[in-house]
Amino acid sequence: MRMSMMIRGCLMTIVFFTFSCGNHSDKGANSPSERRQEADSLLLSKYPDSVSLRMAVSDRHETGGHLSQALEVIEAGLKRDSLQVILWNRKASLLLAMGDTTGTISSLLRSLSVNPGQTDILLELGFIYADRRDTAAISVADRILSPAGDPRFRAEAHYLKGIFYGNIGQFRDAIRSYDDAIGTSYTFTDAYIEKGILLFEQQRINEALGVFEKVLTVNNALADAYYWRGRCLESAGKKEAALEDYRRALSLDPEIRGAIEGEKRLLK
Numbered sequence: 242m243r244m245s246m247m248i249r250g251c252l253m254t255i256v257f258f259t260f261s262c263g264n265h266s267d268k269g270a271n272s273p274s275e276r277r278q279e280a281d282s283l284l285l286s287k288y289p290d291s292v293s294l295r296m297a298v299s300d301r302h303e304t305g306g307h308l309s310q311a312l313e314v315i316e317a318g319l320k321r322d323s324l325q326v327i328l329w330n331r332k333a334s335l336l337l338a339m340g341d342t343t344g345t346i347s348s349l350l351r352s353l354s355v356n357p358g359q360t361d362i363l364l365e366l367g368f369i370y371a372d373r374r375d376t377a378a379i380s381v382a383d384r385i386l387s388p389a390g391d392p393r394f395r396a397e398a399h400y401l402k403g404i405f406y407g408n409i410g411q412f413r414d415a416i417r418s419y420d421d422a423i424g425t426s427y428t429f430t431d432a433y434i435e436k437g438i439l440l441f442e443q444q445r446i447n448e449a450l451g452v453f454e455k456v457l458t459v460n461n462a463l464a465d466a467y468y469w470r471g472r473c474l475e476s477a478g479k480k481e482a483a484l485e486d487y488r489r490a491l492s493l494d495p496e497i498r499g500a501i502e503g504e505k506r507l508l509k
Contacts, residue, residue, distance in 0.1 A: 274305065285314070292318065292325055299331060308339050326352045330362060342369055360391040364401065371405035378405040396426035403435060412439055430460050437469055446476050464494035471503055480507050 281298045288294050295318045302311035312335045318328050329352035336344040349366045353359060367381030378401060384390060385398035403418035419436035422429050433456035440449035453470035456463065471486030484507045490500040 277301070285317075289321060292322075292327060296327065296331060299335075303335065303338075308335055311335055312339070323351075324355050326356045326359065329355070337369075342373065345369060360385060360394050364394055364397055367398075367401045368404065371401060371408060374405070374409050376405075378402070396422045396429045396432070399425060400429065400432050400435070403432065407435065407439060412443060415439055428459055430456055430463060430466070433459070434463075434465055434469065437466075437473075441469065441473060441476075446473050449473050450477070462493060464490045464497055464500075467493070468497050468500045468503075471500065475503065475507070483507060 281301065284294060285291075285298060295314055299311040299314045302308070302314065312332065315328050315332045315335065318325065319332065322328075329348050333345045333348035333352065336342075336348060346366065346369055349362055349369075352362055353366070363381060364385065367378045367385075370376075370378035370381060382398040382401045382405075385394050385401075390398070399418050399422035403415045403422065406412070406415035406418060416436055416439055419432045419439075422432035423436075433452055437449045437452035437456070440446075440452060450470065450473040453466050453473060456466050457470070460466075467486045467490040471483045471490065474480075474486060475483035484504060487500040487503040487507070490497050491504065494500075
């Protein structure tokens with residue numbers, strides 16, 4: 242089962258400052274990267290309370306593959322102001338990229354303690370719990386689905402339950418939750434895909450095929466849906482139709498390995 246973790250909302254790319262090294266002497270600097278790091282350090286020392294600058298510098302470190310340095314920049318900002326939710330969310334994103342889910346959860350909880358109204362962040366916390374097979378995922382979903390919850394996230398809360406139940410092997414509850422998500426928002430294509438995959442894995446091929454055909458009426462440009470419909474068709478012995486779907490999937494996303502392998506398999 243896949244896990245959704247994008248830390249939506251607060252973690253957009255911030256374009257704040259572009260520093261040109263060409264206007265300065267490069268004496269004592271061994272590489273453009275070192276010169277840029279020196280420039281970033283100088284800027285942060287001059288404007289230590291600029292959250293947007295701190296985020297931009299952290300982004301540059303992450304883009305360069307230096308996650309630890311990116312994290313240090315954010316943590317330094319939190320030492321100056323521990324109430325900056327955008328920094329807590331950024332820290333969570335970096336820790337997740339580093340594989341530290343415990344630290345990620347702690348950071349998201351700190352962010353939510355400062356601003357409990359971040360339903361998108363609460364939802365992402367729930368997906369981490371679901372990936373860990375932690376029943377706290379259900380508590381998060383129920384909180385969003387309560388009368389006081391944000392109605393904009395109800396479909397995703399049902400979807401969260403589906404992910405959790407699928408991860409712990411309660412497939413009937415998972416399918417019911419995906420149906421609830423679809424019933425709340427019929428255009429929620431991820432719920433269709435996950436439901437179809439579950440049915441396929443249980444060898445309920447005709448039911449799975451119906452789900453993928455339905456989602457393609459909602460959005461006919463879903464590479465995953467064509468790929469999985471192709472899997473269903475291949476399992477049903479309809480090889481020509483399956484090959485056509487694998488090729489459709491690859492035309493939309495050339496990197497789908499399963500479709501690449503399926504095409505090769507059927508061309509043998």
